[in-house]
Amino acid sequence: MNNRLKVLRAERNWSQADLADRLKVSRQTVNAIETGKYDPSLPLAFQLARLFEMRIEDIFTPE
């Protein structure tokens, strides 16, 4: 699964730790999602979509 998380985060000048705090997950989780090593659960994907005010499919795209 590809995602635009790194770009979206950079646009807002958030560090991985900032994003992790907002999502209430660890920084490692954010890093793993950004690097494509881990696909988030549906609740976390919805949380991300709400945070960036986008649809899930605008953040995540299938490979």
Next chain:
Amino acid sequence: MTATRGTFITGIVFLGAMAGLLGGFNLHWSREPVFPLYGILIDVLAVPALIYVLLYVRRLKVAATDEFAQTKKRLAAQTGIVIGFGLFAVSGIVPMIFPDAYTSFIGTLDGAHEGFLMGRVLGMAPFVLGLIVGQVVVWTKYR
């Protein structure tokens, strides 16, 4: 992740202290000529409390770890058990493939007690190795 790691560790310490005290007191009471009535009463009250604290600490654990950490732990455990069973099965085949080596190994053991101890160690070793392999698999996948 709605609870901090500190809260979870505090919970673990409290649970350990509670279980340790209860176990220690029970050991002490069981050595008395008659198990004291107050000991039974304390057990009746403390055991449900201990179970409640155990369940609460489990909830704290879930709240203090995020889904990625849980995924890693689950993968490590699953891989570890599968590898452990695999190694256990392989170790069972060894006497069939190398009967002479197996017989001479058994001959080196000093009696039934040493055989029993060796059996315990060799029975456990594949699963311990499996758990280590599980951790390595997780580390290589998510590093």
